[in-house]
Amino acid sequence: MDKRFIVLIAVIVVTVASLAVLAGGNMFNVERIGNNSVDQNMTSTALQKIQVIPLSNVNGRIDHMDIDIAGGRLFIAELGNNSIDVIDLVKGKRIHSITGLDEPQGIVFVPESKKIYVANAGDGTVDIFNSDSYALVKTINLSSDADNMRYDSASKLVYVGYGNGALGLIDTATDNLVGSIKLDGHPESFQISHQLKPSIFVNVPGDDSIEVIDSQKLSMVSKISNTDSHYNYAMALDENDHRLFVVYRQPSQLSVIDIDSGKTITKLNVVGDADDIFYDNKNKQIYVTGGEGYLQVISQDGANTYHEVAKMPTANGARTSLFVPETGRLYLAVPAYFGQDAQIQVYEVHKIQ
Structure with a gap:
């Protein structure tokens, strides 16, 4: 038989076999991440993991993060390790650690004054560091947590939630505590609006409510009570559509709330143990990360219409994250739980069509 004919037959057989596999439903590449699998064909167009940054010798829970966009640095509050790590995002490695803290939770970088503000749960302090030398500048004592x-x-103020119910205001020019707003319980996530009045929205799970604050009067003006859902921790804001996105842990749901009326527009099931949520105004998408081990993407089809478009497995306990709209990057903190290594996973975000 002519060799060219044999080669032709072989090509046809391989092609038919490939089509059969596709028809059989095995048309997606599956990548293993930790103990989970992810359907790449369904998620890669929205969430592309482009970098993994190891956090060697970091133990315990990792909390919030902030970024120095111009300097290409990521600041990580490592609560369980009593430390702050500074990551060079270009080199993809740690360049400095601040140790000896007391359960750091919140962290804010202020580029104008070149300072890093760190909120400590253990002793209720805010430590202020020079962002160039990393030297301690000042410590502000709050009541607790x-x-x-x-x-x-706009106001050059750092807001910090603390104690049994308060938001503290720190003037970044003087680093003095210049005010305090009383709340009805310990505050979790809160959002500050420049377009909406009143302008501060605060999750207060201990009071089973969302408290609405007038930033000029420094007082609560109204309250949105939780109804069928409880333990509201994470929050994001869509100023243009006057929508508040609040994630509850019992049950694991996202509530879309009309800020003008205080009414819930719709609810969606979300990843369990969620601690961060972000609204992407450019792509009209919402990103939710939870300790259950998923990064979830929800599409905003309109002010009142939403649906899930992707749910990517990440790692156990990976519930805190930071979305940076200026760069289109989402940073996910993975703690050293269940034998996995502590790391930062970096995702590139695009609109899901």
Whole structure:
């Protein structure tokens, strides 16, 4: 038989076999990440893991993060390790560690003053460091459990949740505590708006509510009570559509709330043990990360319409993250749990069509 004919037959057989496999449903590449598998064909167009940065000798829970965009540095609050790690994002490695802290939770980088603000749960302090030398500049003593932090670039204030119910205001020019807003319980995630009045929205799970704060009067003006869902920790904000995104842990649900009326528009099931949620205004997507081990993407089809478009397995306990809209990157903190290595996973985010 002519050799060219044999080669032709072989090519046809391979092609038919390939089509049969595709028809049989095995048309997706599956990558193993930790103990989970991910359907690459369904998720890679939205969430591409482009880098893994090891965090050697970091034990225990990892909490929140912030970024120095111009300097290409990531700051990580390592609560269980009593440390802050500084990561060079270009080199993909740690370049400095600040140790001897007391359960650091919240962290904020203020580029104008070149300072890093760290909220410590253990002793209720805020430590302020020079971001160039990493030297301690000042310590502010609060009552207890200093937690989530936000920097308001308009007012040049750092807000920090602490104690049995308060938001502290730190003037970044003087590094003095210049005010305090009383709340009805310990604050978890909160969002500050420049467009909406009143302008601060605070998750207060101990009070089973979302408290609405007037930033000018420094007082609560209204409250949105939780109904069928409880333990509201993570929160994000869509200022243009006046929508508040609140994640509850019991049950694991996302509530979309109309800020003007205080009413819940819709609810969606989300990953368990969620601790961070971000709204991507450019791509009209919401990102939720939870300790159950998933990174979830929810599409905003309209102000009142949402649906899940991707759910990528990550790692056990990987519940804290940071989305940076300026770079289109999402940083996910993976703790050293269940034999896995502590690391930062970096994802590139795109619109899911």
